[in-house]
Amino acid sequence: MKIEGQQYKTLIDTGASISILSDETLKDMGRTIQEKDTLPAMTVDRTLTDMTGLIHDVKVQIDDLTIPFTFRVMGKTSYPVILGWDFIKKIKGVVVSD
Numbered sequence: 001m002k003i004e005g006q007q008y009k010t011l012i013d014t015g016a017s018i019s020i021l022s023d024e025t026l027k028d029m030g031r032t033i034q035e036k037d038t039l040p041a042m043t044v045d046r047t048l049t050d051m052t053g054l055i056h057d058v059k060v061q062i063d064d065l066t067i068p069f070t071f072r073v074m075g076k077t078s079y080p081v082i083l084g085w086d087f088i089k090k091i092k093g094v095v096v097s098d
Contacts, residue, residue, distance in 0.1 A: 001081070002061035004029045008080045014095055016084030019069065022077040023052055031055055037072055049074065060087070067091055 001010040008025060018041060026032070033053030041049055052073040060067045060083075069087060088095065 003081055004031070004059050005061070010081040010083060011079040012083045012088070014085070014088070016082055017086065019071050019084045019087045020051075020074045020077055020082045021055065021058070021071045022080050023073060023075050025080040026052075026055060026073050028080075029058075031058075033073060041072065041074070062091075 001008065003010075003021075003025070006029065020041075032055075034056050035054040037051040037053045039051065041051060052075060054070055055073055056070045057068045058071055060069050067090065069090065071081075087093075
């Protein structure tokens with residue numbers, strides 16, 4: 001998957017309600033925080049962590065489809081890009097489990 005034209009390891013996380021970029025990914029993209037985000041997020045180990053902020057209109061490319069999306073930015077993440085339910089809902093994605 002490409003984010004802002006660059007290939008990043010991406011996790012599609014059906015257990016996450018929000019989509020996140022790491023601070024490192026944000027810097028790598030050459031972008032900066034656009035809006036302060038004061039709401040903490042609960043991590044997988046159920047601890048609360050602060051978000052750095054929001055970044056709007058990030059271009060997410062899936063094949064020949066480009067979707068502008070708003071991400072929350074977090075210091076350190078397990079993957080450079082985590083796509084949660086907010087992204088899945090926006091693209092009207094379908095999750096099939098077998």
